[in-house]
Amino acid sequence: MIDVIVIGAGLFGSVIARHLTALGYSVLVIDNKEPTAGSRAAGCVIKPSWLTNFGGSLDPCMDLLKLYYQVHTVEFTIHPSGFKTTCGRIEPGDILGGPHINDHISDVRQYPDRVVASGSVGDYTAKRIVVAAGIWSPELYSCDVSAKLGWSFRGSPIPNPVIDTWAPYRQVVAFNMSDGRSWIGDGTALIPKSITPERLAVSQARCSAKSGATDLQPTLGARPYAVTTAPCLVAENGRAILATGGAKSGTVGAAYAALRVAAILRGK
Numbered sequence: 001m002i003d004v005i006v007i008g009a010g011l012f013g014s015v016i017a018r019h020l021t022a023l024g025y026s027v028l029v030i031d032n033k034e035p036t037a038g039s040r041a042a043g044c045v046i047k048p049s050w051l052t053n054f055g056g057s058l059d060p061c062m063d064l065l066k067l068y069y070q071v072h073t074v075e076f077t078i079h080p081s082g083f084k085t086t087c088g089r090i091e092p093g094d095i096l097g098g099p100h101i102n103d104h105i106s107d108v109r110q111y112p113d114r115v116v117a118s119g120s121v122g123d124y125t126a127k128r129i130v131v132a133a134g135i136w137s138p139e140l141y142s143c144d145v146s147a148k149l150g151w152s153f154r155g156s157p158i159p160n161p162v163i164d165t166w167a168p169y170r171q172v173v174a175f176n177m178s179d180g181r182s183w184i185g186d187g188t189a190l191i192p193k194s195i196t197p198e199r200l201a202v203s204q205a206r207c208s209a210k211s212g213a214t215d216l217q218p219t220l221g222a223r224p225y226a227v228t229t230a231p232c233l234v235a236e237n238g239r240a241i242l243a244t245g246g247a248k249s250g251t252v253g254a255a256y257a258a259l260r261v262a263a264i265l266r267g268k
């Protein structure tokens with residue numbers, strides 16, 4: 001029998017699966033490719049200021065990320081001050097896109113010796129299950145997960161990485177990815193009814209003006225966050241473990257969750 005089924009191949013499910021596999025567990029990942037999954041829009045930037053959300057030491061999270069992925073260093077020029085700041089980033093494709101089955105899981109049933117996840121393609125049986133399904137997690141595990149939505153953009157290459165504050169706690173972050181095209185986000189956090197063509201046009205114009213990139217192609221994503229235990233949610237109920245959240249800090253949040261899930265499986 002498989003040791004662990006992971007539902008969701010976003011940042012959380014992918015990092016958890018990578019870590020558990022490295023620890024020697026047999027792992028099956030299942031994902032249904034939701035078009036607004038947060039990870040599809042993520043730049044996987046690791047900003048030092050976001051790390052404080054997690055409290056305690058973040059060294060183990062960064063150590064885990066560095067063990068499995070190449071953490072690139074990006075030196076951003078901050079506008080309008082001209083100061084410099086250094087952030088980490090991981091190429092999203094390095095984390096996402098691991099092996100998984102494409103199926104929509106609609107039900108999880110627990111038995112004394114196993115857990116069964118039912119999908120449209122088939123049933124999957126394992127000793128334990130990890131629900132890392134982002135904002136869709138409550139459909140499979142009773143929990144209080146919500147989300148704010150936002151766009152990121154891919155555009156023409158830019159000359160230098162830029163962070164430009166446009167409102168309190170709101171910044172345009174822009175850099176070039178490994179394929180040469182830029183990634184730009186403006187940190188907007190919207191509820192679903194605010195997702196309108198007008199708001200998209202505003203974000204697009206802001207990101208273009210502040211980064212200098214043209215030909216911006218948008219991706220809409222939902223950033224899941226734990227309503228009561230922000231920013232990250234790792235919980236256990238019998239053979240099921242919930243792991244999602246992270247809000248804007250999904251990359252380091254995923255590492256935090258992977259460490260917690262591994263500890264739960266070890267009985268700690």
Ligand SMILES: Cc1cc2nc3c(=O)[nH]c(=O)nc-3n(C[C@H](O)[C@H](O)[C@H](O)COP(=O)(O)OP(=O)(O)OC[C@H]3O[C@@H](n4cnc5c(N)ncnc54)[C@H](O)[C@@H]3O)c2cc1C
Pocket residue numbers: 007008009010011012013030031032033034035036037038039040041042043044045046103104105106132133134135136137139149150151152185220221222223224243244245246247248249250251252253
């Ligand atoms: C515009 C934008 C920019 C961002 N930039 C960054 C950044 O630079 N750095 C950073 O650290 N974070 C960033 N984030 C935040 C980050 O994307 C999220 O915190 C992260 O995606 C949460 O990961 P997750 O795996 O919990 O959820 P998700 O990424 O939403 O993944 C959940 C997965 O579960 C699958 N799924 C759902 N239900 C089912 C089901 N029933 N059966 C099978 N599969 C299912 C979905 O298809 C999906 O792939 C950004 C987010 C947005 C929106």
